Amino acid sequence: MNKNALILVVDDDPVMLRATGRLLKSAGYEVIKAGTGSDALRLAKEQEPDLVLLDVVLLDMDGLGVCRRIKADPQLADIYVILGNCSGTLAKASRRHVANAITAFARVSKVLCVCPCPPHCGGGPLGVVSLW
Helix, strand or coil, rough: CCCCCEEECCCCHHHHHHHHHHHHCCCCCCEEEECCCCHHHHHHHHHCCCCEEEECCCCCCCCHHHHHHHHHHCCCCCCCCEEEEHHHHHCCCHHHHHHHHHHHHHCCCCCEEEEEECCCCCCCCCCCEEEE
């Protein structure tokens, strides 16, 4: 991805939002941030980012719904979306089961990984990242 690429980071956790934004800015990317799904949709329309890093669990709507709305909008459909989540509820499911469920339910093109969350996340032992 071009170092001048515009990345929309969407997370309702202000610490994760700030940390992800700083990391991407330090790598040379332009970053805009949203704390809600509705803000993400508005910013995506206004700014047309190259990539959306989207938390699956948001306060006002789920990330899958946000992703579906982005992909249904002809103006935004070509934007890459990476869905990510750290959730303790995933700990009870096998990695293969989680990947299969996400692929079937969300109609993602590919589940990139189901892996341990970073220790600072505090959300649980498994995280999911999928590419739309």
